[in-house]
Amino acid sequence: MNGSKEHDQICDAIVIGAGFAGMYMLHVLREAGLSAIAFETGGDVGGTWYWNRYPGARCDTESLFYSYQFDEALQQDWNWTERYPAQPEILQYAQHVAHRFDLKRNINFNTKVTDALWDENAQLWNVSTNKGAHKRCRFLISAVGCLSAVNVPDIDGLDDFKGEYYQTGLWPREGVNFRDKTVAIIGTGSSAIQSIPVITEQARHVTVFQRTANYVVPAQNRPLDPTEVAKIKSDYPSLRAKAKATYSGNIFPTGGSSALDVSPEERVQEYENRWRAGGLGLMGAFQDLQSNQASNETAADFVRNKIREIVKDPEVARKLTPTNTFGCKRLCVATNYYETYNRGNISLIDLNDTPIQRITSNGVRTTRQDHDVDILILATGFDAMTGALNRINIQGTGGEKLRDTWRDGPVTYLGLGVHGFPNMFTITGPGSPSVLTNMIPTIEQHVNLIGKCLISMSKKNASRIEASASAQDDWVAYNAELANRSLRVTCNSWYLGANVTGKPRVFMPFVGGLPAYIEKCEEIVRDDFKGFLIT
Numbered sequence: 026m027n028g029s030k031e032h033d034q035i036c037d038a039i040v041i042g043a044g045f046a047g048m049y050m051l052h053v054l055r056e057a058g059l060s061a062i063a064f065e066t067g068g069d070v071g072g073t074w075y076w077n078r079y080p081g082a083r084c085d086t087e088s089l090f091y092s093y094q095f096d097e098a099l100q101q102d103w104n105w106t107e108r109y110p111a112q113p114e115i116l117q118y119a120q121h122v123a124h125r126f127d128l129k130r131n132i133n134f135n136t137k138v139t140d141a142l143w144d145e146n147a148q149l150w151n152v153s154t155n156k157g158a159h160k161r162c163r164f165l166i167s168a169v170g171c172l173s174a175v176n177v178p179d180i181d182g183l184d185d186f187k188g189e190y191y192q193t194g195l196w197p198r199e200g201v202n203f204r205d206k207t208v209a210i211i212g213t214g215s216s217a218i219q220s221i222p223v224i225t226e227q228a229r230h231v232t233v234f235q236r237t238a239n240y241v242v243p244a245q246n247r248p249l250d251p252t253e254v255a256k257i258k259s260d261y262p263s264l265r266a267k268a269k270a271t272y273s274g275n276i277f278p279t280g281g282s283s284a285l286d287v288s289p290e291e292r293v294q295e296y297e298n299r300w301r302a303g304g305l306g307l308m309g310a311f312q313d314l315q316s317n318q319a320s321n322e323t324a325a326d327f328v329r330n331k332i333r334e335i336v337k338d339p340e341v342a343r344k345l346t347p348t349n350t351f352g353c354k355r356l357c358v359a360t361n362y363y364e365t366y367n368r369g370n371i372s373l374i375d376l377n378d379t380p381i382q383r384i385t386s387n388g389v390r391t392t393r394q395d396h397d398v399d400i401l402i403l404a405t406g407f408d409a410m411t412g413a414l415n416r417i418n419i420q421g422t423g424g425e426k427l428r429d430t431w432r433d434g435p436v437t438y439l440g441l442g443v444h445g446f447p448n449m450f451t452i453t454g455p456g457s458p459s460v461l462t463n464m465i466p467t468i469e470q471h472v473n474l475i476g477k478c479l480i481s482m483s484k485k486n487a488s489r490i491e492a493s494a495s496a497q498d499d500w501v502a503y504n505a506e507l508a509n510r511s512l513r514v515t516c517n518s519w520y521l522g523a524n525v526t527g528k529p530r531v532f533m534p535f536v537g538g539l540p541a542y543i544e545k546c547e548e549i550v551r552d553d554f555k556g557f558l559i560t
Contacts, residue, residue, distance in 0.1 A: 036060040038164040038479075039152050041141075041417070043132045044072015045119065046452040046468045047168035049093065052126050053476040057483075063132045063168075064154055070132070071119040072170050074112055078196040079216055079404075080223035082112035083244070085305060085358040086275060086463045089257050092118065094265050095469055099125065101258055109246045109304070109358070133158070140418040141165055143447060148488055150448065163488070166475065167414055167451045171460050174412030176525055178211075178405050182384035189400045193220060194407060203227040206399040209389050211381070213239055214519075217404035218357045222365040224402075232372045232396050234381060234389065237517075238347040240328050241357045245303025265466070272538040274463035277306040284311040284320035296327040308352055315352055315512050325351035335363040344375045349516040355460075409519045410455045410533045411435050421446035434522075434531030436501050438556055439546065441471065442492035450475050455533040456504055458542050460520070467539065474546055478554055489560045496556030508532035 038054050040047045043065035054061040067075040074082075084091050088105035103118060110118070123129050133154070140153040150165040175194040177183075183190075191201060193216035208228045210217055213235040225231045257264060268276050278299075284292055292311075299307040307328075313320045329346050336342035345363065365371060379391045388398040408415075411431060419427040422445050430436065430445060437443050440457025441450055452471045453459040459467060482490060508514050514532050517523035521530050535542055549555045 035149065035161045035163070036062055037162065038062075038166055039064065039138075039141075039150065039160060039162040040166045040168050041138050042072060042168035042170060042173075043067070043070045043123075043128075043134070044074070044168060044170050044173075045093075045465050046170065046472065047072070047132075048119070048123060048126075048128050049095065049469060050166055050168055050452060050472045050475070051128055051131055052095075053472050054479075055131070057476060057480055059479065061131060062160070064136045064138050064152075065132055065134050066137045068134050069116075069120065070123045070128070071116045072168075073172055074115040074119060076173070076195055077193065077216065078112055078198065078200070079191075079193040079220045080201075080227075081219040081221075081360075082196075082216070083219060083246070084110050084115060085215075085244070087304070088114075088249070089254065090264075090268060090275065090463060091115075091465055093122065093465060093469065094261070095473075097261070100261055104254070105249060107246055107248055109244050138417055140420075141449075142418075142420045142424075143422060143449075145422055148448075163448060164479065165449045167449070167454065169413035169417075171410045171453055171464075172407045174408040174416055176406050176408045176412070177403065179526055180211075180381060180384055182390075185386050186384050186388070186401050187386045188388070188398060191400070191402050193217065193402065193404045201400070203400065205229050207397070208232070208400045208402065209234065209396060209398040210402045210404055211389070212404035212406065213237070214404060214406045215355060215357045215359075216406070218359045218362050220402075220404065221371075222359065222361045225365050225368055225371050228370065228400075230370045230372070232374060232389070232398065234374045234376055235344065236376045237349070237354075238345050239354060239357050240325070240347050240351055241359050241362045242300065242305070242307050242328070243303050244358045244360050245301065246360060268463065268466065269543065270540055272309075272540070273305075273461060274458075274466050274539045275305065277309040280310045280312055282311070283313045283317065284323045285313075285317070292323055293327065296324060300327075300331065304358055305356055308356055316510065318350070318512060321351050321512055332363055335367075337367050341366050341373055344373050350512045353513050353516040354518040355520070406519055406524055408525050408528070409522070410459070411522070411528075412525070414451070414454075419446070419449075421449070432529070434529040435533060436497055438492035438497040438500050439542075439549075440535065441474065442490070442497075442557060444492045444494045444497045447489050447491040450478075456500060456535055458535045458537075458539050461534045461536065462539050470543060470546070474550070477550060478557075481554065482559060485559070487559045489558075490554070491558045493556055493558050500556075504535050504537070505532070508536045511536050 037059035038061040040050050040063040043063050047063050051063050088110040137155045139155050142151045149161045152160045206228050208231045211234045268274050295310050332346050333342050379393050382390045389396045415428040425445050435455035437454050437456040440454040522528035
């Protein structure tokens with residue numbers, strides 16, 4: 026097909042990405058009778074779970090709630106095998122959903138969107154891909170994901186390394202053989218913390234290069250009991266409603282109002298109970314852990330004491346002990362992370378004491394010595410929340426580039442729309458609860474809101490929607506105000522973009538909690554999408 030004919034094909038919507046957000050968005054658009062196509066960089070559906078195949082990759086949200094709820098038959102028919110689902114099972118679930126709803130016929134795989142240009146005269150988006158395709162659409166919907174743009178740190182000599190080189194966020198489908206190999210892992214975020222125990226069981230020796238020690242809680246993962254599953258499935262509607270009413274969209278036992286209101290013995294017992302239960306529930310032990318520094322320090326000290334109990338070498342335990350605020354970085358969930366440092370085939374290098382000078386052809390050179398390795402792994406995370414969109418040439422009215430609009434930090438209305446970029450929606454974009462919540466239900470809430478908006482526009486014969494400048498300014502200011510009241514802004518986390526050199530320091534997710542956010546969204550729907558300019 027020649028370029029001009031391709032360009033003349035106009036569809037109602039183009040969706041960028043085919044992870045859980047893109048798949049459900051495609052389904053909702055089709056159910057509404059709109060024509061839609063999706064472009065996906067990967068070779069199949071799954072998004073984050075397509076790329077993150079590193080050893081030990083696992084979700085930190087419980088499987089029975091890390092799933093769609095829009096279709097009751099789907100909820101009942103799919104059977105998870107473990108409390109916390111591993112990457113292969115999550116990918117199987119994504120493929121099952123795509124097959125069940127026949128989504129792949131509208132998805133172009135192995136295709137990256139390179140440009141999206143708003144045509145003011147035609148009131149259309151012109152979208153181009155790396156394969157030379159050119160499409161036009163009325164609505165551009167980003168489902169690129171919050172954690173999809175891999176962050177490669179600026180380390181001299183990366184191209185000089187002659188051994189095997191991998192990034193956790195772009196893991197090869199065929200896997201990696203670590204038998205009898207020496208391995209260097211740079212980074213100790215979530216992907217490293219999950220993979221290090223698994224790799225160390227296989228490799229001859231693993232050297233971990235750590236910049237910042239993280240708080241790690243045990244998953245206490247286990248196979249699911251069929252009786253437990255049946256009980257949850259029989260009560261899914263009320264459990265989903267209960268989860269929706271919590272700060273993060275997860276059902277954890279409700280904690281007391283303050284860690285300082287109980288005796289030290291009661292406090293430690295509460296933390297101990299949650300440690301034994303496993304998972305992120307420790308964050309909810311007391312309601313003021315993210316607002317009161319003295320309360321927060323009690324939780325921090327509990328985990329620090331656990332590290333000293335588990336890790337036998339006092340110097341290694343010292344290096345692994347975080348000094349920052351508990352929860353200001355994403356709390357990591359893993360299996361046998363601290364226990365792994367008791368093995369004889371692992372070394373920990375503190376980059377604050379011994380910085381990396383460069384990567385050599387044989388490994389990693391620090392200020393003290395050369396570490397020759399067979400395999401080099403970068404576990405250095407992502408350019409979170411904005412990176413994937415900023416890597417696309419998106420131009421709105423007047424040719425303004427999104428990356429320029431966001432040069433001082435992302436600005437959005439509700440994390441859904443950006444002033445100056447008409448007919449564009451960003452699912453779980455910066456300014457929405459997104460990464461502070463259970464992602465799949467949060468995705469569904471966003472997609473449902475976009476669907477309602479498009480149906481409303483259709484009824485009005487409206488052709489254009491755009492976030493107003495004043496609504497956007499107010500929302501950005503409100504989010505910043507809430508964030509500045511929280512202890513989450515007290516350390517250099519990827520929530521603030523601090524892991525990416527030169528990225529502006531702005532707390533990107535909405536920190537006010539899921540119920541407050543949903544209430545705001547429902548309010549604007551009742552008020553005929555207040556804050557959006559619809560013409």
